[in-house]
Amino acid sequence: MSHTEQFSSRWGIVLASLGMAIGAGNLWRFPRLAGQYGGAFLILWIVFLLVWSIPILLAEFSIGKQYKMGTIGSYASAAGKGLTWGGVFITLCTLGIAFYYSVVTGWALQYVGLSFGNMFNLLGGEATIAKHLENDPAYLENFWDHIAYGNTGSVVLYILAVIAGIVLLVRGIQNGLEKANRILIPLLFLMLILISILSLNMDNGISGLEYMFSVNTRYFSDPAIWIEALSQSAWSTGAGWGLIMTLSSYSRKKEDVTLNTFIGGFGNNTASIMAAMAILPAVFALSPSESEAIAYLQTGNQALTFTIIPKLFSTFTGGAFLSALFFLAFFLAAFSSLLPMLELFISNLMDLGLTRGKAAVRVLVFCVVFGFPSAWSLDIFSNQDWVWGVGLIISGLFIIIAVVKYGAARFKRDFIDQDSDFRVNTNYFVACMFINIALAVILVYWWLSRGYSDYPWFDEEGNWNFFDVYSNASVVTQWLIVILLGVLLNNWIYKKIIKS
Structure with a gap:
């Protein structure tokens, strides 16, 4: 079913692309990885x-613009009937992320509540976060542990976030998604600029910036940083998700593919750098020593944004108000990225x-x-982030295969x-396509060969180690289930979507 509704202008799809790309991946995931590896990661x-x-996004944007269907229909039209199952993998990989990403919006709402409660306590003369931290330095870490494991409030809030997204998207592209992004994206950039200025002006804050851009060459021999850098680029820009394919299916006929792609890609990376400049200097400013700051960052703590920002704002007058605004902006950024994920699912069902x-x-x-398990347990959340974050490399590979099959230059x-x-050099595009095939295969093999669990494939008793958070067995099993499902339904889906 070809999409007839369109964005009203170029800025509509540009803001939608930025809204898709700029979200929790920038404010939550990127600072954690930049803090763990420093300049080598950058x-x-x-x-x-x-x-x-960029090359994959160029391909995605143009495929969606050309065929104007959901990810499965557009991909099948470009790649051919026999590879329809590749479109199924791309779709289900993104849905795997959407299910746990919706939980991040619930966490953000928890911190919106914490920050506004702190602001009202300040106005009412009651105990604030600053006071709680004086009595218990681990107050914020304990709050994070409380909401990340078995917390009913987190479950309720992520469900409310999904409901809000669905209600908005039922109104359509122009009246729902486009209007929301006109408010969400400018607000986010303004807040990031403000937080960065505050962090860098704190005592020892500049040390965080120096650490962020310092390069430790020993990391280049570790496959984990290569996988993390590639998956973060894909995770944050949306390359391989099928999201930009979904959004571009609502684009106008003469929309500039290359210009829109570059604005989205570089706009996303700018937001990521700004987020890291806001958070990493704060870690150094608030740590007892530089060595402790580095040790904390190199743990790759999932709660980095959630623990450091409230602590940062508790240190100066007016911080309670800014903390409330930051987490409100954080929620809106996460929400703006959740919307295209929901739209991707809606679009395919409409097809x-x-x-x-x-x-x-x-x-x-x-x-x-399917979001409930991740909302209830951080271990399940981490497993899904690991499985489908790396799964984006496979999704990107499927898009590359479609391009190469057609003929990259053509x-x-x-x-x-x-x-x-605005056009990129053809040789650059063609070279990237073939380099990326080798890159994807080598990195995934390298990653699997290393293993990031004590028992990557089989547990101590010789059983398939499916339930381990970071085991290869868990990752490969979930990938194979999705691929098998796609292969079994390949012909039926192609007939249902394309031929009808």
Whole structure:
């Protein structure tokens, strides 16, 4: 079913692209990884933006713009009937992320509540976060542990966030998604600028910036940093998700593919750098010593943004008000990224013949059911982040295969350059496609060969170690289930979506 609704202007799809890209991946995931690896991570992350993410986003944008269907229909049209199952993998990989990403929006709402409660306590003369930290330095860490494991409030709030997203998207692209992003994205950038200025002006804050850009070359021999840099670039920009394919299916006929892609890609990376400049200097400013700050960052703590920002704002007058605004902006950023994930699911169900309203109800049910385990347990959340974060490399590989099958140079001429005033060099695009095939295969093999669990494949008793958070067995099993499902349904889906 070809999409007839469109964004009202170029800025509509640009803001939607930025809204898709800029979210929790920038404020929560990127600072954690930049803090763990420093400048070595930044170098690889920027390289992968140019080599991996931009070329794949160019392909995604042009495929969605050309065929104007959901990810499965657009991908099947570009890659051919036999590879329809590749579109299924791309879709289900992104849904795997959407299910646990919705939980991040629930966490953000928890901190919106904490920050506004702190602000009201300050106004009412009651105990604030600063006072709690004086009595218990681990107050914020304990609060994080409380909401990350078995917390009913986290479950309720992520469900409310999904409901709000569904209600908004039922209104359509122009009246729902486009109008929301006109408010969400400018607000986020303003808040990031403000937080960065405050952090860098704190005592010892500049040391965090120096650490962030210092390069430790020994990390380059560790496959983990390569995988993390590539998956973060893909995770944050949306390369391989099928999200930009979904958004571009609502683009106008003459939309400039290349310009929009570069604005989205570099806008996302700018937001990530700003987020790290806000958070890492704060870690150094608030730590007893530089060595303790580095030790804390190198743990790769999932709670970095959630523990450091409230502590930062508790140290100066007016911080309670800014903390409330920051976490409100954080929620809105996470929410703006969740919307395209929900739309991707809705779009594919509409291609199968459902109305937008009926599709939206089904998306709501699926997100509530499959998001619950991650909301209830941080271990399950971490497993899903590991499985589908790296799964984006496989998704990106499927998009590359579709381009190469068509002929990379011919694909660029027929799909990308058709309405683009700004064009990239054809040799660059073609080279990236073939480099990325080798890159994806080598990195995934390298990663699996190392193993990030004590028992990567089999446990102590010789059983398949599926339930270990970071085991290869868990990752490969979930990938194979999705691939098998796609292969079994390949012909039926192609007939249902394309031929009908």
